[in-house]
Structures are given as structure tokens and as C-alpha cells.
Amino acid sequence: MASTFFIFLLSLLIFPCADPNYIHKTCKLTNHYHLCLSFLNSNSTSANVVAHGLTLIMISVGTANATATSTYLSSQSLSSASNYSALKRVLKECADKYSFAGDALQDSAQYLVLKNNDYVAVHATAVADYPNACRNVFNRFPRLIYLSEIAPREESLKEICDVILGILEHIGWWRNDFLNFRCFVCV
Numbered sequence: 001m002a003s004t005f006f007i008f009l010l011s012l013l014i015f016p017c018a019d020p021n022y023i024h025k026t027c028k029l030t031n032h033y034h035l036c037l038s039f040l041n042s043n044s045t046s047a048n049v050v051a052h053g054l055t056l057i058m059i060s061v062g063t064a065n066a067t068a069t070s071t072y073l074s075s076q077s078l079s080s081a082s083n084y085s086a087l088k089r090v091l092k093e094c095a096d097k098y099s100f101a102g103d104a105l106q107d108s109a110q111y112l113v114l115k116n117n118d119y120v121a122v123h124a125t126a127v128a129d130y131p132n133a134c135r136n137v138f139n140r141f142p143r144l145i146y147l148s149e150i151a152p153r154e155e156s157l158k159e160i161c162d163v164i165l166g167i168l169e170h171i172g173w174w175r176n177d178f179l180n181f182r183c184f185v186c187v
């Protein structure tokens with residue numbers, strides 16, 4: 001009896017840090033399970049954190065993703081292949097939108113630290129809208145066709161934001177603190 005109780009206490013202490021299914025369970029809560037899993041599994045920190053830390057990792061993923069798209073669009077804008085000046089301008093504007101998106105995501109990390117998850121959610125929602133702003137810039141020029149290379153990048157940034165929102169929705173801070181404390185104890 002006493003040993004059962006001891007095992008129970010022990011499992012409280014090491015769970016969920018040692019729970020190999022924690023990331024899997026968290027990603028199940030989002031609309032993009034595979035994307036969530038692949039990004040979280042590729043960051044070694046993810047094994048030692050709970051929902052709050054996983055959100056932070058996804059924020060860093062999203063920041064990198066938006067920044068990469070911004071860099072790509074800037075280089076396209078500068079490339080000699082796009083000599084048509086309207087396209088150059090549109091690509092530059094789109095590069096700016098994705099750059100703002102990256103900045104906004106990076107800013108949201110500080111609200112996560114302050115445990116203001118409503119603010120993080122507001123930021124993530126706004127970030128998901130920047131790709132639409134880029135699309136709208138294209139729409140202002142009827143002769144320009146939205147580049148097919150942008151669509152998958154647009155999609156991935158939106159999906160990353162959606163994953164962030166999905167995880168946030170299921171965070172209860174008191175519970176998260178408790179789990180973090182247990183992780184701290186067992187790591």
C-alpha cells in the first residue's frame with residue numbers, strides 16, 4: 001500500500017516531462033497535427049517543456065518562417081528576372097508584410113513570458129493576416145498574378161499561427177505552472 005502511494009507520488013513528479021506522448025497529445029489539440037509534430041520534434045528543448053514552452057518553440061518557428069519568406073521576397077524583388085517595376089514594388093511590399101509578421105510574432109513571446117496568453121493569441125491572429133495583406137497588394141495590380149511560390153509560404157505561416165492558437169486555447173496557467181514545476185524538479 002505504502003509503495004503504491006510512493007509510486008503514485010513518483011509518477012506525479014516525473015510526469016509529463018518523461019511522457020513521450022506529451023508533444024503528440026499537445027499537437028492533437030491543434031488543427032495541424034503533422035506540422036506541429038515535425039516542428040516540435042526538431043527542437044530538442046521540446047522534450048523538457050510543457051505547453052507554455054511548446055508555444056514558445058512554435059513562436060520561434062513562426063518567426064523564422066516569416067523572416068525566411070520576407071528574405072525570399074526581397075531577393076525576388078531585387079532579382080533581374082523581375083524587371084517589371086510594378087512586380088518589383090509589389091514583391092517589396094510583400095517582403096515588408098512578412099517582415100512585420102515576423103516582428104509581431106517575436107513581440108508576442110514577451111506576452112507569453114508574462115502569461116498574457118490572450119495577447120499572444122491576438123498577435124498570432126494578426127500575424128496570420130499579413131499574408132492576406134500581401135495578397136491584397138497583388139490584387140491592386142490586375143495585370144499581376146499572385147506568384148505560385150508565395151502560396152505555400154502563405155499557407156505554412158497561417159498554419160503555424162493556427163498551431164500556436166490551438167495550443168494556447170488549451171493552456172490553463174495554474175496547471176501549466178504546476179507541470180513546469182514538476183519538469184523543473186525532474187530535469
Ligand SMILES: *[C@@H]1O[C@H](CO)[C@@H](O)[C@H](O)[C@H]1NC(C)=O
Pocket residue numbers: 042043044045053056057060
Ligand atoms: C528551440 O526553441 C527555442 C524557443 O523555445 C528557440 O529559442 C531555439 O532557437 C529553438 N532551437 C532551434 C534549433 O530551432
Ligand SMILES: *[C@@H]1O[C@H](CO)[C@@H](O)[C@H](O)[C@H]1NC(C)=O
Pocket residue numbers: 035061064065068156157
Ligand atoms: C516554413 O514552413 C514551410 C512549410 O512547413 C517549410 O517548408 C519551411 O522550411 C519553413 N521555413 C522555416 C525557415 O522554418
Ligand SMILES: *[C@@H]1O[C@H](CO)[C@@H](O)[C@H](O)[C@H]1NC(C)=O
Pocket residue numbers: 080081082083
Ligand atoms: C533585367 O535587367 C537586367 C539589367 O538591366 C538585364 O540584364 C536582364 O536581362 C533583364 N531581365 C529581363 C528578364 O528582362
